[in-house]
Each structure stands twice: as C-alpha cells, then as structure tokens.
Amino acid sequence: MSDYPWLTTLWLLPVVGAVAVLLLPASRRTLARGLAFGVASAVLVLGIVLAVRFEPGGAQYQFVESHEWIPAFGAGYTLGLDGIALVLVLLTTALVPLLILAGWNDEREVGSGRRVSHTYVALTLLVEAMVLISFVSLDILLFYVFFEAMLVPMYFLIGGFGPRSADLAHRQQRSRAAVKFLLYNLFGGLIMLAAVIGLYVLTARQGLGSGSSGTFDFRTVVAAANTGQLGAGPAVLNALFLGFMFAFAVKAPLWPLHTWLPDAAVAATPSSAVLMMAVVDKVGTFGMLRYCLLLFPDASGTYAPLVITLAVIGIIYGALLAIGQTDVMRLIAYTSISHFGFIILGIFAMTSQGQTGATLYMVNHGISTAALFLIAGFLVSRRGTRAIAAYGGVQKVAPVLAGTFLIAGLATLSLPGLAPFISEFLVLLGTFTRYGFAAVIATGALVLAALYVLWMYQRMMTGPVKEGNERLYDLVPREVAVVLPLIAALLFLGIYPKPVLDFINPAVGQTLTTIGVHDPAPKTPAIPAAGADHGGAHK
Numbered sequence: 146m147s148d149y150p151w152l153t154t155l156w157l158l159p160v161v162g163a164v165a166v167l168l169l170p171a172s173r174r175t176l177a178r179g180l181a182f183g184v185a186s187a188v189l190v191l192g193i194v195l196a197v198r199f200e201p202g203g204a205q206y207q208f209v210e211s212h213e214w215i216p217a218f219g220a221g222y223t224l225g226l227d228g229i230a231l232v233l234v235l236l237t238t239a240l241v242p243l244l245i246l247a248g249w250n251d252e253r254e255v256g257s258g259r260r261v262s263h264t265y266v267a268l269t270l271l272v273e274a275m276v277l278i279s280f281v282s283l284d285i286l287l288f289y290v291f292f293e294a295m296l297v298p299m300y301f302l303i304g305g306f307g308p309r310s311a312d313l314a315h316r317q318q319r320s321r322a323a324v325k326f327l328l329y330n331l332f333g334g335l336i337m338l339a340a341v342i343g344l345y346v347l348t349a350r351q352g353l354g355s356g357s358s359g360t361f362d363f364r365t366v367v368a369a370a371n372t373g374q375l376g377a378g379p380a381v382l383n384a385l386f387l388g389f390m391f392a393f394a395v396k397a398p399l400w401p402l403h404t405w406l407p408d409a410a411v412a413a414t415p416s417s418a419v420l421m422m423a424v425v426d427k428v429g430t431f432g433m434l435r436y437c438l439l440l441f442p443d444a445s446g447t448y449a450p451l452v453i454t455l456a457v458i459g460i461i462y463g464a465l466l467a468i469g470q471t472d473v474m475r476l477i478a479y480t481s482i483s484h485f486g487f488i489i490l491g492i493f494a495m496t497s498q499g500q501t502g503a504t505l506y507m508v509n510h511g512i513s514t515a516a517l518f519l520i521a522g523f524l525v526s527r528r529g530t531r532a533i534a535a536y537g538g539v540q541k542v543a544p545v546l547a548g549t550f551l552i553a554g555l556a557t558l559s560l561p562g563l564a565p566f567i568s569e570f571l572v573l574l575g576t577f578t579r580y581g582f583a584a585v586i587a588t589g590a591l592v593l594a595a596l597y598v599l600w601m602y603q604r605m606m607t608g609p610v611k612e613g614n615e616r617l618y619d620l621v622p623r624e625v626a627v628v629l630p631l632i633a634a635l636l637f638l639g640i641y642p643k644p645v646l647d648f649i650n651p652a653v654g655q656t657l658t659t660i661g662v663h664d665p666a667p668k669t670p671a672i673p674a675a676g677a678d679h680g681g682a683h684k
Contacts, residue, residue, distance in 0.1 A: 181266035228652030248416030322412035333395030340388025386444035396429030400459030415522025442660035459486035464593035499575025538610030
C-alpha cells in the first residue's frame with residue numbers, strides 16, 4: 146500500500162460525497178445530511194490513518210504523489226505532506242463532521258422546492274476538499290487554483306444560507322457581506338497571481354524547468370531561492386514576496402485587511418462561520434509559513450518588522466473592538482482578528498518557539514473558536530437575537546450550555562491548563578527573543594481578553610433570568626455530541642500538547658534550516674561551573 150494515492154483520496158473523497166449528496170432526491174433531506182456526515186467522518190478516519198503512518202523524523206514531505214498536469218507550462222499534480230500541513234489536515238477533517246452535525250437544522254427562508262439541505266452540506270464538503278488539497282499541494286500553480294476556487298462555495302454558504310430572517314434589510318446585509326468577502330479575497334488572489342507569474346518567469350529564465358519552460362514545482366523553486374539561483378535582485382524578490390503576502394494577509398486576515406471578517410461571520414450560519422474562521426482562513430497563515438518564508442527568505446526577513454508591527458496592532462485592535470461589541474457573534478469574530486495577530490506574530494518572529502507556537506495556535510484557535518461560536522449559535526437560535534443585552538441568568542435555565550460556554554471562553558482568553566495557553570506562551574516567548582518590545586505590547590492583549598470574555602459571560606449567563614429567557618432549554622443530545630469533543634480537545638491539548646508538537650517541531654526545524662535562520666543566542670551569559678578557572682584569581 147506504499148504507492149496508494151493517500152492524499153488524492155483525502156481531498157477527492159469529499160468531492161465525491163458532495164456529488165452523491167446532490168444526486169439524492171429532493172425529499173431525502175435527512176439522508177442527504179446523514180450521507181454528508183458519513184463522508185466527512187470517513188475523511189477524518191483517513192486523516193487519522195495518515196497521522197499514524199506519518200514519520201515525524203522521516204522525509205520532510207511524505208506520501209508524495211507526482212504526475213504531469215500541464216507539462217508545457219511546467220505545472221504538475223504534485224502532492225506531499227509535512228508535519229505542519231498534517232496537523233492542519235487533522236484540524237480540518239475533525240471539525241467538518243462536527244460542523245455538519247451542528248448545522249443539522251440550518252436552512253434559510255426558501256421555497257419548499259429548493260434542495261436546501263443538499264446544497265448546504267454539499268458546499269461544505271467542497272470547501273473541505275479545496276482546503277485539504279491546498280494544504281498538501283507541492284505545486285505553486287495547483288495551490289493557487291484551489292486557494293481561489295474555495296472562495297466560490299464559501300461565498301454561497303455566506304450569502305445563501307445565513308440565519309433565517311423575514312427582514313429584507315437583513316437579507317440584503319447578508320448579500321453585501323458575501324460580496325465583500327468575495328471581492329476582498331479575489332483582489333488579494335489577483336495580486337498573488339501576478340506574483341506567481343513573475344516567479345514562473347524567473348524559473349524559465351534560469352532554466353529550472355524542462356526545455357524552455359519554467360516550473361511551478363515548489364521544492365525546485367525553494368531550492369533555487371535558498372541557493373541564489375533565481376537570478377533576481379532584492380527589489381524583484383521583495384515585490385514577489387509582497388504579492389504572495391498580500392493575498393495571505395487578506396485571507397488570514399491581518400489588520401488593516403480584516404474588515405470583511407466580522408460582517409461575513411455574522412451573516413453566515415454559525416457552522417459556516419466556523420468553517421470560514423477556523424478552517425478556510427488557516428490557509429492564509431499556512432501560506433505565510435510555507436510560501437512566503439521558504440520562497441522568499443531574504444524578503445521575509447526584510448519585511449518581518451513591518452509584518453510584526455501590523456500583527457501587534459491587530460492583536461490589540463481586535464481585543465479592544467471585542468470589548469465594545471453588543472452583538473455576541475460579532476464579538477467572537479473580533480477575537481479571531483486578535484488571535485490571528487498572534488499567529489502571524491509567531492510566524493515572522495523567525496524563531497523555532499515562535500513558529501511552533503504559531504502552528505499550534507492555528508490548531509488551538511480552530512478548536513476554541515469552533516466551541517465558543519457554535520455554543521453561542523445554539524443559544525442565539527433559541528432566543529432569536531444576537532444582542533448581549535437580551536440575555537441574563539442563562540446559567541439558571543441552561544447550566545450545561547452556560548458551563549461549556551464558560552470553558553470555551555476561558556480557552557479563548559488562554560487560561561493556563563486549556564489548549565490556547567501553551568501556543569500563545571510559545572509565540573510570546575519566541576517573539577521576545579528577537580522583538581522584545583512587540584512581545585511586551587502583545588502581552589497586554591491577555592488582560593483585554595480576560596475583560597471581554599468575562600464581561601460577556603457575566604452579562605449573558607449570570608444574574609437574574611431576564612424576561613424571555615425563562616423558556617430557554619439546555620443543550621440537546623445532538624448539540625452535546627458537537628460540543629463535548631471540542632471541550633475534551635481543549636482540556637487534553639492544554640495538559641498534554643506533545644502529540645501535536647511531535648509533528649510540528651521537526652517541520653519547523655526544517656523550515657528554519659532551509660531559510661538559514663537560527664534562534665538567537667541567549668543574552669544572559671552562562672554561569673561558570675563550580676571550580677572553573679576564573680581568570681587566575683585563585684591561583
């Protein structure tokens with residue numbers, strides 16, 4: 146089975162599942178959801194098999210598949226998996242079945258003749274497939290194609306399947322949010338396309354491809370970039386870096402290119418919003434770590450101070466705006482802007498601790514955001530409003546919902562013992578060794594996070610039961626089945642993150658070695674051993 150196309154099966158299985166769902170009769174709504182859940186669960190099993198078979202100390206890229214795609218242009222169907230991509234594959238494959246289960250009853254106000262359920266879950270599976278192939282692609286053009294293609298099903302999930310509403314203004318707001326999401330990300334993708342073409346031209350001039358063509362092979366271009374064989378000056382390489390970085394900064398999102406995120410998160414169903422924030426947006430930070438650093442190591446070092454400055458601004462900005470929100474879903478969306486700032490900070494700190502923490506943060510943010518946003522979504526679906534002021538005393542009528550909401554909130558503020566703490570600690574520690582001032586400023590977000598999480602919980606869950614909340618009911622078994630694995634993961638990875646770090650550490654080490662970056666030497670001089678020669682003082 147060593148030649149079995151594991152990675153092709155990984156991303157193609159959700160596509161086949163989506164087609165199968167759409168072929169079902171319109172009346173079989175429950176079967177459509179059940180089939181989608183079964184397919185997503187099978188993809189999760191396949192992801193676990195890959196993790197078991199993966200050798201952390203082995204080759205940098207494993208399960209490699211390579212076939213001709215467009216040979217005239219040097220583009221190939223080349224897939225491979227490293228430790229960083231593996232943990233993000235596991236995050237994606239673990240979340241999607243839970244999101245399908247969480248959105249079991251998500252529908253919009255359409256006529257009964259529409260295949261609402263079929264289309265909704267099929268689009269979710271298509272997004273999963275495109276995200277997965279983006280993580281495992283080792284061809285730059287192949288990555289770009291799916292980096293852009295995933296925007297289409299995500300656009301329809303945001304604009305076509307938002308929360309039910311008879312309000313025309315609300316439906317128009319949802320449409321505007323979807324268009325804003327699409328335009329921002331398409332514009333970033335077009336800038337990246339220009340950079341991809343420019344990089345291809347450089348490889349063609351240097352004869353890196355077959356014949357007179359260039360190449361899109363990621364490994365070939367990385368080897369040339371890190372040995373000075375691209376034949377381009379700093380100005381050209383800096384421009385190409387900015388083209389890639391701009392697209393990833395929009396998708397991540399990095400301040401000030403973030404403004405599409407809160408609107409899209411509120412407009413979509415909770416499950417689709419989590420799919421966007423916890424899964425799709427990770428392709429942006431993954432792209433920074435893989436493509437920006439490995440393809441343009443010198444340019445990454447040149448622009449690192451600027452990126453770190455923007456990341457720190459985003460950390461504080463997102464936290465401050467979260468404090469001022471009156472909409473619970475928008476509040477959680479702004480916390481993600483702050484958290485993405487931490488991830489980008491760790492990536493461009495250029496230290497092993499920072500990048501390890503950033504990669505682990507991608508996983509932990511996905512879990513904690515999914516838990517908090519979905520639980521909030523369950524509550525909003527009961528009460529019919531996102532206004533924080535409408536709640537109060539929920540813990541008295543729905544104690545399980547309130548308790549799980551508290552754990553997810555404490556994870557969001559990085560409480561020690563919960564998963565995000567160790568990743569945030571590693572990011573700050575790794576950043577401090579190179580950019581001490583930036584790390585100190587970013588640490589202030591810890592206080593702000595405690596403020597917006599605890600104040601939100603106090604207003605919504607404690608105190609007397611407000612009018613209209615007395616009829617709220619607790620989590621039902623389906624919702625418990627969604628929330629329980631997320632809470633368990635937050636607790637387990639908060640206490641024992643080693644299984645994930647075992648995959649991440651070697652991959653981060655290989656990345657830093659490839660770009661020729663080493664951790665800074667300790668600034669504090671080592672203490673001499675007892676009895677050592679101290680300049681002859683005791684002679």
